[in-house]
Amino acid sequence: MERTIAGKNITVNEEGYLTDFSQWDEKVGEALSAEANIALTPRHWEVIKYLQEEHKNQVALSIRRIGKSGLVDIKEFYQLFPNAPLKTATKIAGIPKPASCI
Amino acid sequence: MKNLVILGAGTAGTMMANHLHHNLKQPDWQITIIDEREEHHYQPGYLFLPFDTYTPEDIVKTIEEFIPKDVTLLKHKIDRILPKENKIQLTGGSELSYDILIIATGAKIAPEETEGMKGSEWQKSVFDFYTFEGSLALRNKLREWEGGKLVVHITEMPIKCPVAPLEFAFLADSFFKHKHMRDKVEITYVTPLSGAFTKPKATETLEHLLVEKHINIESDFAIEHVDNDKKEIVDYGGRAIPFDILVTVPTNKGDALIERSGMGDDLNYVPTHKATLQSKEYQNIFVLGDASNIPASKAGSVAHFEAEILTENILRFVHGDPLKEEFDGHANCFIETGGGKALLIDFNYTHEPVEGSFPFAGIGPLRLLKESRMNHMGKLAFRWIYWHVLLKGTHIPFVSATMSEKGKHYAS
Numbered sequence: 001m002e003r004t005i006a007g008k009n010i011t012v013n014e015e016g017y018l019t020d021f022s023q024w025d026e027k028v029g030e031a032l033s034a035e036a037n038i039a040l041t042p043r044h045w046e047v048i049k050y051l052q053e054e055h056k057n058q059v060a061l062s063i064r065r066i067g068k069s070g071l072v073d074i075k076e077f078y079q080l081f082p083n084a085p086l087k088t089a090t091k092i093a094g095i096p097k098p099a100s101c102i
Numbered sequence: 103m104k105n106l107v108i109l110g111a112g113t114a115g116t117m118m119a120n121h122l123h124h125n126l127k128q129p130d131w132q133i134t135i136i137d138e139r140e141e142h143h144y145q146p147g148y149l150f151l152p153f154d155t156y157t158p159e160d161i162v163k164t165i166e167e168f169i170p171k172d173v174t175l176l177k178h179k180i181d182r183i184l185p186k187e188n189k190i191q192l193t194g195g196s197e198l199s200y201d202i203l204i205i206a207t208g209a210k211i212a213p214e215e216t217e218g219m220k221g222s223e224w225q226k227s228v229f230d231f232y233t234f235e236g237s238l239a240l241r242n243k244l245r246e247w248e249g250g251k252l253v254v255h256i257t258e259m260p261i262k263c264p265v266a267p268l269e270f271a272f273l274a275d276s277f278f279k280h281k282h283m284r285d286k287v288e289i290t291y292v293t294p295l296s297g298a299f300t301k302p303k304a305t306e307t308l309e310h311l312l313v314e315k316h317i318n319i320e321s322d323f324a325i326e327h328v329d330n331d332k333k334e335i336v337d338y339g340g341r342a343i344p345f346d347i348l349v350t351v352p353t354n355k356g357d358a359l360i361e362r363s364g365m366g367d368d369l370n371y372v373p374t375h376k377a378t379l380q381s382k383e384y385q386n387i388f389v390l391g392d393a394s395n396i397p398a399s400k401a402g403s404v405a406h407f408e409a410e411i412l413t414e415n416i417l418r419f420v421h422g423d424p425l426k427e428e429f430d431g432h433a434n435c436f437i438e439t440g441g442g443k444a445l446l447i448d449f450n451y452t453h454e455p456v457e458g459s460f461p462f463a464g465i466g467p468l469r470l471l472k473e474s475r476m477n478h479m480g481k482l483a484f485r486w487i488y489w490h491v492l493l494k495g496t497h498i499p500f501v502s503a504t505m506s507e508k509g510k511h512y513a514s
Contacts, residue, residue, distance in 0.1 A: 062258075062259075063258070063294070063324050064258060064368070064369075065368065068368065074324070074326070074338045075326070075338055077338070078324075078337075078338040078339045082339055083322060083339060084296065084322040085338075087296065087322070099300075099397075
């Protein structure tokens with residue numbers, strides 16, 4: 001489905017995740033973070049860029065892997081993106097919700 | 103003479119020995135299977151042991167019983183695989199060469215991965231039911247327990263038999279009803295997932311059942327530690343859930359042998375091609391069952407379907423033919439829902455479980471994703487099928503290795 005984010009027409013799935021990463025830009029990321037009640041700091045951006053890079057390299061994302069990333073530990077990841085950090089952070093980053101599970 | 107070596111005589115390894123000994127015969131081929139254990143356990147039975155539905159005798163037999171006579175069973179601990187030299191090193195220093203290696207060393211619980219899990223309350227109020235000892239200790243506890251907060255918990259995915267903890271919660275509800283003490287027990291289901299299960303359609307059905315059975319659900323819970331003094335589990339966000347009995351599924355990992363051999367990912371699973379079951383790194387190594395990292399359920403039914411396809415691929419490999427990219431992630435699981443009923447789900451890499459009939463389209467007799475007594479009978483009958491049909495590598499009539507889309511209600 002289509003919706004307007006930061007003044008742009010953007011395709012998202014029924015859970016609100018972007019289906020086409022090329023439609024993402026930092027303005028879109030900011031708008032999505034506002035919807036999640038998160039004010040982005042430079043630290044948030046570092047994590048978002050890291051997630052996008054991992055996704056580009058087709059790495060399956062999981063909380064465990066992020067804990068071992070050397071970038072943030074799981075505790076800080078939760079402080080940055082409270083409650084369900086991986087789901088929230090991937091949505092803001094414009095990448096699919098991780099299928100960490102079978 | 104050439105050597106085919108199978109590591110692990112659990113469900114997957116035993117099935118492969120039974121498949122392959124018909125085709126790879128002496129004097130051309132010698133098949134050896136290595137496992138240090140004496141006993142073969144029917145692992146789905148661990149779910150029923152705590153509720154006194156099965157006895158230990160129902161679920162334990164010897165490994166020997168299921169290994170064909172022309173296959174050599176070596177009861178020895180394996181030190182490491184030397185994949186570049188095509189050798190297996192046993193503890194004590196002796197070595198075995200192989201032409202083809204099958205890794206079927208499974209997955210195990212690793213409670214030590216979570217702080218405090220294997221602490222002072224382990225097997226007192228903190229239990230697992232993924233080991234025989236854990237399941238038996240839990241049975242003894244439940245026999246005498248007078249009620250309180252029962253928390254059923256998954257540490258992180260992936261786990262063996264991802265529906266088992268849900269089944270545990272449903273069976274616990276039924277168990278305490280029968281004991282006329284359901285009103286004294288509060289059951290909470292705690293999961294790192296966003297819902298009851300990993301696939302949307304099945305999640306809807308299962309969450310409905312949780313509500314119906316008055317089981318609370320706490321989702322998106324990534325555990326940080328178990329507090330043994332306060333008796334609560336705490337997640338990274340600080341959310342705490344108190345328990346009187348914690349039944350947890352600890353982190354699952356591949357065998358430590360894989361780590362010693364430097365062949366695993368960060369959870370000791372062997373990187374494996376998901377359609378051929380060949381190792382991604384070594385052409386003459388194949389991986390099946392829980393030991394691989396393929397994105398299929400870690401379950402006996404999956405190993406069974408894999409074994410049929412892997413047998414064909416190994417024969418192709420022997421003859422120098424290209425491998426078939428045929429495995430589709432097919433899984434077929436009964437989900438006990440308590441009260442003598444069960445659900446059945448049938449799915450693969452690309453098709454999530456939906457409603458329908460199985461194995462005969464439009465007829466059944468089993469119903470997909472709907473509770474029925476017939477499904478429960480299916481689950482109970484499965485123990486017999488496991489010992490007498492499945493392990494022997496006999497094809498189960500009407501159930502194909504790749505999933506059938508017939509008789510299933512997919513949204514168009």
